[in-house]
Amino acid sequence: MSGLSTALWRLESIVGEEDLLTETQAVSEHRLEGQQPVAVARPGSAQEAAALLQAASEEKLSVLVRGAGKHLHLGSPPGPIGVVVSMGRLGRIVEYDADDLTVTAEAGMSLGGLQEVVGKQGQMLALDPPGPESATLGGIAATSLSGPMRMRCGTPRDLVLGLRVALTDGTVVKTGGKTVKNVAGYELNKLFVGSLGTLGAICELTLRLAPLPEGRAMVMAALSPSEAEEVAARLAGSRLELTSFEVANQVACERMLGALPVTVTPDCYVIFLGLMGDGEAIARQEREARELVSGGCARVDGEEADGIWRRLREAAYPSAREAVVVRASVPVARVGETVKMVSSWEGWWVVAWAGEGVVYAGPPEGDDLSEIGGKLLQLRSKAEEGGGFAILESGPVELKREFPVWGAETANADLMRSLKESFDPAGIMGCGRFVPGL
């Protein structure tokens, strides 16, 4: 006990009394899948974050780094949580010169907040991960989630140019830089992006921006399974510059996507083609898309298009605590068969970023857990056949315990563990949520 109180005293001496929460009520709000943290610390600077990690490392307190907590459902059920390091106080823009098309912001800034600032200059961060825009930049980088737009704009690994990361030895290190091209030294950005808080705490990010498109539109069509496959093949061979290409099955349309301007019939698939650019380019692509689809298409633009875009993103995000969401990644040419397989399961919804091979799916409410687990394994082996993988992104703890969240085994786990040990020798970071051993 005295060991713990010394540890807490150390943490408090770093962030101050106000920003170290230990009261039962306060910490219970940070309960995660049955684990209640001992304390919650809110660093006010990268240096404070590093000092917290160093103290935690020396005191053998496990650390869970969080932003807005919008993606805490990801990962294996955590082991005991010592201290939650909450990045909410680090929410400033550090540097933004619009003409550079880059921005540097602190990790606790929300995606929506950033979009608002850069939007005023006619720019955007081209990331649209599932879930609310209150998710933080640090969280998006740590989870490396991406949405429909990744087809044209890439994923966090492509858009992060530089980071400042707090490490468990108490140092704050810079990785990368501020320019799009930079090959000075190793690409440590890539190591931290997607590492789910297992190596350090991302405190600051320099991100590549894109100009806001002049216009946005979405072309939709409800197709029979065979039509959908033909259209997908034709799209792959076309020179349309799609921003996104999604497919949803009937269940997803009815359960999650709300009113659509196409008629959803039993067993149909709805395809959504996202277009960005100036008026003429959109008009021409729409024309060609209609020819490709050769059936009834609907087109929406402006806010209406944005609305459907948003609903597609939200569909892939757990609708409730512990709602089951599975994400499979497969080669693009296998999206069709994967989507069909899932749709053949009674009541399952599926939404795919078809242009990128990302398939989100979930069971009907009230389905039996072992039944769901069986389907997960089926989907996983289907994905693995093509060199892909399937992750149980969200679900009840019992399901996550029974069926490995990240897959049966991880290739090169030994190398990854050595990397982990180099940055986190005490093994305190991440609380066991990432792939086993990291």
Add this chain to the structure above:
Amino acid sequence: MVDKKVVKALARVVGRQNVLTEPADLLLYSYDSSTARGMPGAVVLPASTEEVSGVVKVCARHRIPFVARGAGTNLSGGSAPIRGGVVIALARMNRVLEIDVENQRAVVEPGVVNLDLQNVLAPDGLQFCPDPASQKVSTLGGNVAENAGGPHCLKYGVTANHVLGLTVVLPSGEVRRFGSKVEGTPGYDLVGLFVGSEGTFGIATEMVLRLRPLPESAQIVVAFFDSLEAAGEAVSRIIAARMVPAALEIMDRATIEAVEASFPSGLPTDVEAVLLIELDGLKEALDRQAERCAAICRELKARSVEIGRTSEEQERLWNARRSAFGATARISPEMLVNDATVPRTRLPEVLRQIQEVERKSGLRIAKIFHAGDGNLHSNIMFDRDDPEGLHRAESAAAEIFRIAAGVGGTITGEHGVGAEKPGFMRLIYSPEDIEAQRKVREVFDPQGLANPGKVLPERETAGAKEEGAAE
């Protein structure tokens, strides 16, 4: 020289005819396109992943350093065996193993030349986006090791954005597969970490690359300016006008003169700068964008602006750009190249400062840059017969690195750190930042045999400190 026993062991792996030990042969592999030099003890030419693994195992067992080599076009000394040892030349591993049109992926061996792949892909309407100026000769293995850039990075990103999977021979000789055709494998991003590691994490023997459809059409706008700064300003305004051209390239007067002297392309030699703007994408969008770019250049008093040339003319202009490096080398047999990169908005002031360096050093510096990325190539010409020549050129280069670091830029945008720039890493990274990088290297190569002496500065050496930290 490596031991006879080692030569025998290498010969058992690749056959005696694929192990070179004659001094005349070794000399050919002692340098690359930089100023770095080092005599290898042996050169081996493996033909498969298994052979590379076998060769590396021999090196690991005997604790001999090894350096992988493609076409040797490296501009920072990355492929020069500065510590001797074994050069592993990958030229024989030049097969395109698979073009997966449906999934837009290619699987290639490291010795495939970048342009050869593009030519294989074009009939299917596909491309591999990274297009370094050296693409006619440089190999994809080298492109991956260096995280190569090229003029079209502005719109399409660097090599790291287009590599999804690797077969790697680790410095222990063990063969591993990182990633696959599908992006985002659970766990740490070993592919992303490996790309750009300059041969210090091992040797990639197979690579899965992302392909993209060729753009439907392209259009070039060329503007001639009486001042370099005006050309730089045009770039800023084009970006501010929400356009992302495929490429924005500037050549200064010294470069234009060099090009016209060696490969006449019809460029006027009495202007201070030429700005080459390439727009690509859907036909409908291009005409209007080209008009807008041209209008911006005219506002900035460009002497002349031309748009809508034929594809032959476009090709001629691009060839002028791609030949600039060779052309400059023809004028000045010795040249020190660097590619400091700065935030785009700082280009005008950086250009002024580089002109100042030119004036003070008395050396001619040909400037050619991927202006959209803030990536500057300052080709510093010197005379090797002048005993002070190289030294003066190096001092000028050091000054340019300091200028770039001072405005938040980096010491290399695409050429790599190699043997020439480890000392300058301290200009942009703290000792802690460098230690973090060293930890990663030690995970991959605990024995320190893979391309030693490259990328990171030595711990605590006085020499490196002098070079980098003296300000």
